[in-house]
Amino acid sequence: MKEVKIVLVGYMGSGKTTVGRIVANHLNVNFLDLDAFIEEGEKMSIASIFKEKGEIYFRKKEIEYLNKVFLKDESFVLSLGGGTPCFGNNMEFINSKTPYSFYLNVGINELEERLVKEKEHRPMISHLADDKLTEFIGMHLFERSFFYNKAHHKIKSNRNTPTEIAEMIVNKLV
Numbered sequence: 001m002k003e004v005k006i007v008l009v010g011y012m013g014s015g016k017t018t019v020g021r022i023v024a025n026h027l028n029v030n031f032l033d034l035d036a037f038i039e040e041g042e043k044m045s046i047a048s049i050f051k052e053k054g055e056i057y058f059r060k061k062e063i064e065y066l067n068k069v070f071l072k073d074e075s076f077v078l079s080l081g082g083g084t085p086c087f088g089n090n091m092e093f094i095n096s097k098t099p100y101s102f103y104l105n106v107g108i109n110e111l112e113e114r115l116v117k118e119k120e121h122r123p124m125i126s127h128l129a130d131d132k133l134t135e136f137i138g139m140h141l142f143e144r145s146f147f148y149n150k151a152h153h154k155i156k157s158n159r160n161t162p163t164e165i166a167e168m169i170v171n172k173l174v
């Protein structure tokens with residue numbers, strides 16, 4: 001197989017990290033998660049970066065580390081953070097580097113069910129009461145969809161398992 005760079009975008013909880021790891025295993029290529037790459041490089045958790053340095057600092061770091069990943073002359077699957085495509089010209093940059101950008105399109109109810117259990121690690125939603133989550137996700141996803149829809153491929157989940165989503169992605173590779 002020639003070099004292939006796959007990038008997964010989508011809202012928090014859409015399964016980028018989970019599905020990305022499966023796709024990378026399947027293709028036997030490196031798996032990179034932008035959040036984990038930033039945490040490793042900055043020696044701080046995402047939650048601490050938001051708390052101590054603020055969101056703008058985090059967004060600058062996302063751009064910086066995204067550029068670093070694409071300096072790698074190798075195949076990989078890269079899972080982004082939910083906000084990465086929505087800042088700077090990140091989506092244009094990604095699409096200029098690879099034909100394999102994928103939007104994991106997951107419905108609001110499914111996202112809410114997943115995120116209500118995991119919101120404390122996600123500074124964008126950790127402060128929200130559970131009963132405010134659906135409304136917030138609805139508005140936020142609406143704003144962000146404009147950027148996510150720039151991905152070359154869209155994968156719609158209808159309560160599919162992570163393995164099924166990974167298969168849908170692999171099937172799109174030529």
Ligand SMILES: Nc1ncnc2c1ncn2[C@@H]1O[C@H](COP(=O)(O)OP(=O)(O)O)[C@@H](O)[C@H]1O
Pocket residue numbers: 010011012013014015016017018019079114118157159160161162165
């Ligand atoms: N297709 C799926 N079906 C059910 N649960 C899923 C699916 N994909 C991911 N999850 C679960 O949803 C949560 C968020 O997944 P994660 O991969 O961290 O998403 P993201 O990186 O997009 O924020 C995790 O608990 C994960 O196990």
Ligand SMILES: O=C(O)C1=C[C@@H](OP(=O)(O)O)[C@@H](O)[C@H](O)C1
Pocket residue numbers: 010011012013016017035046080081082083084121122123124
């Ligand atoms: O949507 C966002 O703005 C964020 C999503 C997170 O990644 P996941 O989408 O993997 O949760 C992480 O980058 C940070 O908490 C900000």
Ligand SMILES: [Mg+2]
Pocket residue numbers: 016017033035079080081
């Ligand atoms: Mg993730």
